Amino acid sequence: MGEGVLSPGAGSSGAAPPGGGGAGAAPPAGPADLGPGFPWVQGGLTCRGLSLEGLARRFGTPLYVYDAQGIADRVHRFQEAFQGVDLLLAYSVKANGNLAVLNRIGLAGAGADIVSAGELERALRAGIPASRMVFAGVGKTVREMERALEVGIHAFHVESEEELNVLEGVARRRGERAPVGIRVNPDVESPTPHHYTATGHATSKFGIPVTRALELYRTAPERPHLWFRGIDVHIGSQIVAVEPYLAALDTVLEMTDRIRADGVSLEYLDLGGGFGVGYRGEGGLPLDRLAGAVTERLRERGLRLILEPGRSIVGEAGVLLTRVLYRKESGGKRFVITDAGMTELLRPSHYGGWHRVVPVLHDPAAPEAVVDVVGPVCESGDFLALDRPLAHPGAGDLLAVGTAGAYGFSMASNYNARCRPAEVLVESGRALLIRRREEVEDLLRGEVIPPAPSPESGDHTP
Numbered sequence: 001m002g003e004g005v006l007s008p009g010a011g012s013s014g015a016a017p018p019g020g021g022g023a024g025a026a027p028p029a030g031p032a033d034l035g036p037g038f039p040w041v042q043g044g045l046t047c048r049g050l051s052l053e054g055l056a057r058r059f060g061t062p063l064y065v066y067d068a069q070g071i072a073d074r075v076h077r078f079q080e081a082f083q084g085v086d087l088l089l090a091y092s093v094k095a096n097g098n099l100a101v102l103n104r105i106g107l108a109g110a111g112a113d114i115v116s117a118g119e120l121e122r123a124l125r126a127g128i129p130a131s132r133m134v135f136a137g138v139g140k141t142v143r144e145m146e147r148a149l150e151v152g153i154h155a156f157h158v159e160s161e162e163e164l165n166v167l168e169g170v171a172r173r174r175g176e177r178a179p180v181g182i183r184v185n186p187d188v189e190s191p192t193p194h195h196y197t198a199t200g201h202a203t204s205k206f207g208i209p210v211t212r213a214l215e216l217y218r219t220a221p222e223r224p225h226l227w228f229r230g231i232d233v234h235i236g237s238q239i240v241a242v243e244p245y246l247a248a249l250d251t252v253l254e255m256t257d258r259i260r261a262d263g264v265s266l267e268y269l270d271l272g273g274g275f276g277v278g279y280r281g282e283g284g285l286p287l288d289r290l291a292g293a294v295t296e297r298l299r300e301r302g303l304r305l306i307l308e309p310g311r312s313i314v315g316e317a318g319v320l321l322t323r324v325l326y327r328k329e330s331g332g333k334r335f336v337i338t339d340a341g342m343t344e345l346l347r348p349s350h351y352g353g354w355h356r357v358v359p360v361l362h363d364p365a366a367p368e369a370v371v372d373v374v375g376p377v378c379e380s381g382d383f384l385a386l387d388r389p390l391a392h393p394g395a396g397d398l399l400a401v402g403t404a405g406a407y408g409f410s411m412a413s414n415y416n417a418r419c420r421p422a423e424v425l426v427e428s429g430r431a432l433l434i435r436r437r438e439e440v441e442d443l444l445r446g447e448v449i450p451p452a453p454s455p456e457s458g459d460h461t462p
């Protein structure tokens with residue numbers, strides 16, 4: 001076992017957490033649970049036998065830590081729940097596009113839902129076959145279409161009539177048929193925690209309204225360079241209710257029947273992603289209930305099912321580790337200032353996303369206080385948690401931000417010229433560095449200072 005390894009009842013070879021019981025003693029309860037991949041062992045948070053404090057010391061902070069087993073288990077959970085249908089699980093790369101993470105998801109049998117040429121190349125580089133990829137997004141460029149055709153993706157999910165025409169032109173010039181599914185806007189209200197993550201209502205920029213989509217499918221016989229292969233819908237993200245999915249499904253199934261009756265032989269239905277997880281420790285979307293209802297409706301029609309989960313594969317399998325830099329009080333508020341903020345985890349400030357924040361080493365004697373956990377970025381909106389009761393951490397203490405594996409690193413930025421954090425994958429008892437911490441040189445690469453204009457030139461033309 002490497003640095004920072006803890007095994008229940010076996011003592012610690014890394015940082016010794018305070019409050020640890022002797023061998024065989026029941027581990028003291030931690031202040032809050034971060035889920036199955038990150039249990040408390042002897043008063044310290046761990047990941048598959050490795051102490052998170054040990055990982056922070058070895059790799060520095062801020063640090064993303066992912067649980068490989070947890071990721072694979074979640075892929076398998078989908079595969080098992082939907083085993084009654086022919087399933088293509090197209091993991092949504094935007095949730096976490098690290099090459100190693102993608103590679104393991106691909107090895108578990110999944111494909112990819114991509115939204116850019118960058119995500120396409122990432123997924124290819126990670127070993128995911130193009131034939132298992134679907135390409136969504138409202139603004140695909142001609143170059144992106146050409147590249148996706150060249151590598152042979154499973155289908156484009158087309159989001160507007162103009163995009164369909166451009167794709168047709170690209171395929172014609174190449175003498176090919178572009179595989180297409182129209183992304184339908186089913187006009188359903190999806191109960192997402194923030195309106196930014198709802199996409200299924202009529203006024204959203206996503207998808208094509210039902211009536212117009214049906215008209216476009218009817219044009220299939222005159223369009224030899226388009227292969228109308230399937231139909232697609234995605235109603236939003238972090239949805240925990242089954243009903244909105246079934247409402248959307250019923251809409252596209254009815255459409256499928258009509259399209260097939262018109263002689264267009266659709267082979268798949270893509271129900272999108274958005275399956276909610278339990279940020280506060282509650283259960284997420286009841287997958288088995290959804291699977292039962294979907295399987296029943298699809299089987300009789302002989303349709304292949306595509307699902308595009310992102311958050312539900314990686315969200316709960318990742319934590320962000322951050323050290324406390326300072327504490328201060330102002331206007332009756334207590335602030336805990338950490339070395340991670342909105343540049344490392346944007347969800348709290350962008351979507352009002354709620355994440356568990358817990359001290360990694362549990363000190364039962366620590367006094368509890370209500371604090372704002374804020375980052376170092378020069379924005380008042382830079383925070384990880386607001387008005388949070390917490391065993392009051394001091395400078396140097398390590399905090400873990402839970403359920404941070406999705407839309408964490410993938411939304412990280414270099415704002416304030418901050419270097420993005422390192423990422424570590426815990427696998428088979430080992431901690432593997434899967435992305436090194438950025439350095440200032442990484443930030444400056446690609447920038448150019450042009451020669452200053454000479455005073456005589458009178459303009460700024462070199």
Ligand SMILES: Cc1ncc(COP(=O)(O)O)c(C=O)c1O
Nearest residue numbers: 092234237273274308309310311
């Ligand atoms: C088209 C599409 N598919 C899948 C997803 C994945 O959503 P989630 O990570 O909530 O499963 C998204 C997220 O925005 C999306 O836009």
